[in-house]
Every structure is written in structure tokens, then in C-alpha cells.
Amino acid sequence: MRLVFAGTPEVALPALDALIASERHEVVAVVTRPDAPAGRGRRMVASPVAERAGEAGIEVLKPARPRDPEFLARLGEIAPDCCPVVAYGALLPKAALDIPAHGWVNLHFSLLPAWRGAAPVQHAVLAGDEMTGASTFQIEEGLDSGPVFGVVTEEVRATDTSGDLLTRLAFAGAGLLEATMDGIENGTLRPVPQPAEGVSLAPKITVEDAEIDWTAPALRVDRLVRACTPAPGAWTTFRGERLKVVSARPVADRTDLEPGRPAATKKAVYVGTGSHAVELTWVRPQGKKPMPAADWARGVRIAEGERLGA
Numbered sequence: 001m002r003l004v005f006a007g008t009p010e011v012a013l014p015a016l017d018a019l020i021a022s023e024r025h026e027v028v029a030v031v032t033r034p035d036a037p038a039g040r041g042r043r044m045v046a047s048p049v050a051e052r053a054g055e056a057g058i059e060v061l062k063p064a065r066p067r068d069p070e071f072l073a074r075l076g077e078i079a080p081d082c083c084p085v086v087a088y089g090a091l092l093p094k095a096a097l098d099i100p101a102h103g104w105v106n107l108h109f110s111l112l113p114a115w116r117g118a119a120p121v122q123h124a125v126l127a128g129d130e131m132t133g134a135s136t137f138q139i140e141e142g143l144d145s146g147p148v149f150g151v152v153t154e155e156v157r158a159t160d161t162s163g164d165l166l167t168r169l170a171f172a173g174a175g176l177l178e179a180t181m182d183g184i185e186n187g188t189l190r191p192v193p194q195p196a197e198g199v200s201l202a203p204k205i206t207v208e209d210a211e212i213d214w215t216a217p218a219l220r221v222d223r224l225v226r227a228c229t230p231a232p233g234a235w236t237t238f239r240g241e242r243l244k245v246v247s248a249r250p251v252a253d254r255t256d257l258e259p260g261r262p263a264a265t266k267k268a269v270y271v272g273t274g275s276h277a278v279e280l281t282w283v284r285p286q287g288k289k290p291m292p293a294a295d296w297a298r299g300v301r302i303a304e305g306e307r308l309g310a
Contacts (some may be wrong), residue, residue, distance in 0.1 A: 001102070001185045004061075005058055006031040009164055010048040012086035014174035014224055015107055019058055019084065022134075029059040029078055031066070033089050067093040075099050078179035082184060083137065094141060101208040102184050104139040107177045109169045110202070111135060111151055112168070114128035114196040121169065122162045126205075128219070129156050132165070134173035138191045143201075147191030149180045159249075161229035180280040205232060212236045214216035214260035214309045217275040218250040236260075236308045238300070246282035246290050254279075260307040264297035271308055 001268040005016050005027050006291055020027050030053040034217035038045040050060050063071035072095055082102040097104055110120035112135040117123075133153040136158060151173045183189025195239040210228040212235065227250050229232040233244045237283075257263055257272025266268075270277040 001025050001181060002214060003027050003181065004029045004031060004075065004080040004100070005049075005081045005085075006045045006083055006088040006104070007049045007086040008089045008264055009032045009087050012088075012306050013052055013083065013169045013186070014170045015086045015177045016052055018152050018174040018178045019181065020058075022178055024185060025178075026082065027053075027056075027058055029053075029061055031061045031063065031071075031075075031088065033169050034062045035063055041163055047296075059265055063096070066090055072096060072099070078089065082181065084181060086173070086177070092139060094243055097139060097141070099227070104185070105136055105149065105177070105180060106139050106144070106146075107173045108135050108137060109133075109166060109173065111153065112137060112144060112148055113199040115198075115200055115202040118204040120202040121166045122205050122227045123200075123202040124156060125160060125162050125165065126223050132156055132169075133177055134177055135167050136173075137194075145194060147193045147268075148300070149183065149189055149191045150176055152176045161224070161226045161247075163230045172232045193251045207232045207235075210234050212245060212309060215305075218252075218273045218278050219271050219275070221278050222248060222250050237309050237310065238306075241286045243285035243296075244290075245280060248278045248280050251279050260309045262297070262306065263310055265295050269293040269297045278310060 003019060003025050005019060006018060019025055030049055032047045035044040035046050039088050053060050061071060061074060076099055082105040083100045085104055085106040087265045092104060098159040111133045115123050131153055135148040135151045135219050140146040154169055154172060181265060212224060213266045213286045225245050233243050235244045237243060237291045251270060254270055254277035257270060257277050259274055261272040262269060269280045271280060281298050282290050284290040285296060
């Protein structure tokens, strides 16, 4: 099939690479979000998908909105058979959905109908799911509600961050998306409607959502830190300044600390929660680079009675 691939961030690259390398399909163009400011200089930078397509000599389309008439006209001229999508980042209007003969097929990083929305991997970690996966489905105008072509499953490990899990799913999902394109092309694959039961939503996790509540149990704190790593980053406050918690782990045998109360030794920093303590392993003070928590504690000299958080 002639494919137009839609995607924006680095997580979309394994799927794009797989389709470019496919002997059965041709990626004739990519659709990606417009260049955006990045870095300290805030210079305009192309998306990872745009850069990879440029390296491969593939046409790059960067509509400000997918409903723009110029974009729809160009997509119509290209006349793709199918448009595979991975983390594109914009809602597609019906006018765009109707152009390819086989529609738009999304690779979504959950086992649908669980975790429909922008942050499925983060919510799977936050909820303590033991199993998740990726699904390919036919895009329709609803939110991740279209019929499903196929799935792959992936275990959620006890120490997984969202970044760890998403990396594994990106590569497993790339194979699934390529197989889905094969099945659509040869007519052996038909999408199955999602069940009405088991629907859960995964809205974007904001910076405000990522604040640690030290009165919550240690398990909840651990899941929040892992779910928010690498972004937006779990955080708390200390002496009126924000302190990001880069990594932490529950310590079941330390139950002597009140919620938010820190205790530092030469090699470790513990903080009380609503159950047992957690050990902070890496932190990032405001305006500084990440550092071992023990080094941070030595520098700030935590005083008796001080607390983390509100």
C-alpha cells in the first residue's frame, strides 16, 4: 500500500522505521506537528518524525491544523491507501479521515478499551496495572473508540517508569502496526468493535497532578513517581522551592516517620508517607541538574522538624 504516516515524537520512530523498511508498503509522505521552540535558546526545531522522514527523502507535511484546506488538498493529491498513526498529537477531521481508501489506523499504547486518551502508559503505571499492551484500531471521530485490528501485550514491571514501558511498547507496537498494514493490504484482517465494558480514560497528566501527597501510602507515592518519569516529573516542595523526585523506592521496614518528614543518613534520604517510608534516590532541586538525594541532603542540611510538601 501507499502510506502516509502521521506522528510527531520520538516514540513514533520505531513504527516509522519499520514501515519505511517494509518490502510490501511505501511511505510516500509523513504528517507531523509544526516545528516548535526547544532548548534554552527556544529555537524552532522540527519533530523527530520530520527529521527522520527528511533523512529518508520522504515528503513532510506540517499543517497547523489537519482541517486546513491546503493540507487536505495535498493529501487528496497523494491519494494514500492508508494512513498509519502513532502519537500524532492532533484530532483528525472527517474530511481527512475520508481520503485514504482504508482510512487511518492508530497504534495506541494500551489494551483498548482500557486507557483511552493522551496518557495511557502513565495511567497504567499509576493504577498499578500488571499487564498492558498496544492496540491498532480504525480511527473514527470518537476518542480512541474505533474497532480494533490487533493487540500485543506487555508486562508492567514493578520498577517500570512510564519511559521504560513506553520504549518497550514502541518497539513491540511497531511490529504490530506493520502486521496490521499487511493484513489490511491482503484482505485477511477485519477490525472488531470494542466492547462497551471495561472503558477507562487516560487524560494528560499535568504538572499539578504530579505533586506528591505525602499522606498517601508509599505504594501510591512510588507509582506516581514512576508514572511521571520522565515527564512531567513528580515533585514536592522544600523551604518554599520545588524539588523534583527523579526516582524513589518504598522501604517497608521504615515506619517511624510522619508523612512528609525527611530523615537523612550519609548514604540515604527517607521520607515518611501515609504508610511506611520511601527512599529518595535521585532528586532535582529547582534550577539545578539531577543529583543523588544524599548529596542534596548534605548540601541543604535538613533541620529537625522540617518537612517536604505543603
